[in-house]
Amino acid sequence: MKMYLRGVAVAGVLTLAVAACGSKPTTSDNAGGAKKDFKACMVSDSGGFDDKSFNQTSYKGMQDAVKALNINEAKVESKSDNDYPTNMTAMVSQKCNIIVGVGFKLNDSTYKAAAANSGIKFALVDPGDLATLPKAANVKPLAFNTAQSSYLAGYLAAGMSKSGKVGTFGGVQIPTVTIFMDGFAEGVKHYNEAKGKNVQVLGWDASTQKGLFAGGFEDKAKGQTTAQNLVTQGADILFPVAGPAGLGALQAAKASSGKVNAIWVDTDGCVSAAEYCSVLLSSVFKGMDVAVQDVITATVDNKFDPTAYVGTLQNNGTGLSPYHEFDSKIPADLKSEIEQLKKDIVDGKITIASKAQPKSAS
Numbered sequence: 187m188k189m190y191l192r193g194v195a196v197a198g199v200l201t202l203a204v205a206a207c208g209s210k211p212t213t214s215d216n217a218g219g220a221k222k223d224f225k226a227c228m229v230s231d232s233g234g235f236d237d238k239s240f241n242q243t244s245y246k247g248m249q250d251a252v253k254a255l256n257i258n259e260a261k262v263e264s265k266s267d268n269d270y271p272t273n274m275t276a277m278v279s280q281k282c283n284i285i286v287g288v289g290f291k292l293n294d295s296t297y298k299a300a301a302a303n304s305g306i307k308f309a310l311v312d313p314g315d316l317a318t319l320p321k322a323a324n325v326k327p328l329a330f331n332t333a334q335s336s337y338l339a340g341y342l343a344a345g346m347s348k349s350g351k352v353g354t355f356g357g358v359q360i361p362t363v364t365i366f367m368d369g370f371a372e373g374v375k376h377y378n379e380a381k382g383k384n385v386q387v388l389g390w391d392a393s394t395q396k397g398l399f400a401g402g403f404e405d406k407a408k409g410q411t412t413a414q415n416l417v418t419q420g421a422d423i424l425f426p427v428a429g430p431a432g433l434g435a436l437q438a439a440k441a442s443s444g445k446v447n448a449i450w451v452d453t454d455g456c457v458s459a460a461e462y463c464s465v466l467l468s469s470v471f472k473g474m475d476v477a478v479q480d481v482i483t484a485t486v487d488n489k490f491d492p493t494a495y496v497g498t499l500q501n502n503g504t505g506l507s508p509y510h511e512f513d514s515k516i517p518a519d520l521k522s523e524i525e526q527l528k529k530d531i532v533d534g535k536i537t538i539a540s541k542a543q544p545k546s547a548s
Contacts, residue, residue: 225258226251226482227282229273231289232264233403233429238458239451240429240474244288244311247478254479255486270295278303284485286478290314290362300325307490309481311474312362316494316544323492326481329544330472330497332451333369334531335504336425337538338524339449339470340373342506343423344385345520346447346467353388353416355435357403357428359395361542366427366451366470368392368540376527376536388421392540400431409434417446423467424448436462447512454507467516469507473497496544500532 228248230241245261252259260280262273270287274295277285284307287296293313300308300322313319313327343352354370356363371392374385390397400412409431413424417438424439424446426432432451439446440462448462450469455462477495484490497503506524509516530536 223258224255224486225260225280225282226284226286226485227260227277227280228262228286228288229270229277229292229295230261230263231291231403232266232269233289234263234265235261237403237430238433238455239453240312240472241288242458243453243472243474244286244478247475248286248482250475251479251482251486255483257482257486267291271298274299278306282306284309284482284490286311286481288312290360293319297322297325307485309478311478312472314361315542316496319494324490326490326492327494328474328477328481328497329494330474330504331365331499331543332470332472332504333365333372333538333540333543334499335470335506336366336369336451337373337376337531337536338506338527339425339468340370340375340387341377341524341527342373342467342516342520343370343425343449344374344377344383345523346516347385347423349420349422350384351386351388351420352423352425353398353413353419353421354425355389355398355400355409355412355416355428357400357431359397359399363427364390364395364397365540365542366425367397368542369538370425372538372540373527380523388416388419400428403429403431405431406434406437410438413438417442422446425451427451433459433462436465439465450507456507456510463510466510467512468509471505471507473503477503494544498532499528 226248233241235241235245262276264273270292278299286309288311290312296308296310297320308325309328311328354367367390371387371390374387378385400408409428413435424435426435436448439448447465447467449467453471455466455469499505
């Protein structure tokens with residue numbers, strides 16, 4: 187995906203008195219500028235824009251575009267899955283030029299809105315299996331092959347585990363969640379084969395596609411209980427793939443007095459959830475902010491292309507975040523091995539099996 191220069195503009199925020207399900211839509215109108223009549227819009231999933239994960243990171247991408255291009259924005263936060271159709275309609279009524287839906291669960295609402303509004307461009311963050319998506323000239327899927335980066339995370343977790351057990355759980359069993367868990371399990375498996383070890387993965391069996399789920403993404407207490415279940419079974423590294431519910435796993439790790447650590451997902455947890463940085467080995471990031479900013483910029487420049495974007499290790503659309511407070515604690519040999527694994531995946535020497543992986547953009 188083409189990258190664009192980023193500038194800075196000053197935005198004033200105006201809250202509209204327009205009611206919608208979930209929350210009121212809000213708009214930001216910039217003073218002056220050639221693009222003043224362009225409006226970029228976003229609908230969150232039920233995790234909300236302050237999830238310290240993929241909604242928050244996606245919204246940052248829209249904010250970056252608004253500042254760089256001096257355009258207007260509107261957004262609406264979904265409180266439950268039932269809000270998606272109404273919230274998408276609310277954004278259409280705001281006369282948006284592009285509407286970004288965040289999350290697999292917004293697929294249906296996005297494609298229905300796109301079919302009824304051919305003059306509006308749409309983008310979908312984390313749409314799931316690209317092969318099953320409808321064809322639409324005004325919808326651009328933004329997908330990420332996090333099986334690749336999670337493979338590195340699994341190898342890291344196995345290399346840092348003292349108990350010989352690592353644990354993962356998801357929010358709900360959907361492809362954009364299990365792709366992380368698949369890659370994580372495969373990375374642990376590779377570590378065992380390379381080192382002659384037997385580190386166990388609790389919470390997910392990649393071969394049977396069965397595992398542990400919190401039943402949703404919003405309940406932090408449920409996430410903590412789910413994580414504590416894994417800790418009780420002996421897991422000393424946690425890999426929650428559960429949005430805000432996953433913060434409960436970080437809380438469980440923090441309460442362990444150094445016995446349990448974790449790896450975050452979607453964005454660098456030491457930035458989005460800095461209060462938990464002391465227990466984070468690293469994070470599996472997705473460049474959702476860059477992808478969102480780029481598709482908005484392309485739309486402003488009349489260069490919108492509906493071809494699916496797939497973030498990979500090769501194009502830096504996904505990867506491992508810095509080790510931060512663990513940088514001096516992770517052995518140099520382990521770091522080097524992870525860098526080599528990254529290269530081997532990019533070069534095609536390692537093939538990841540997860541069926542949840544999106545196909546590369548053509």
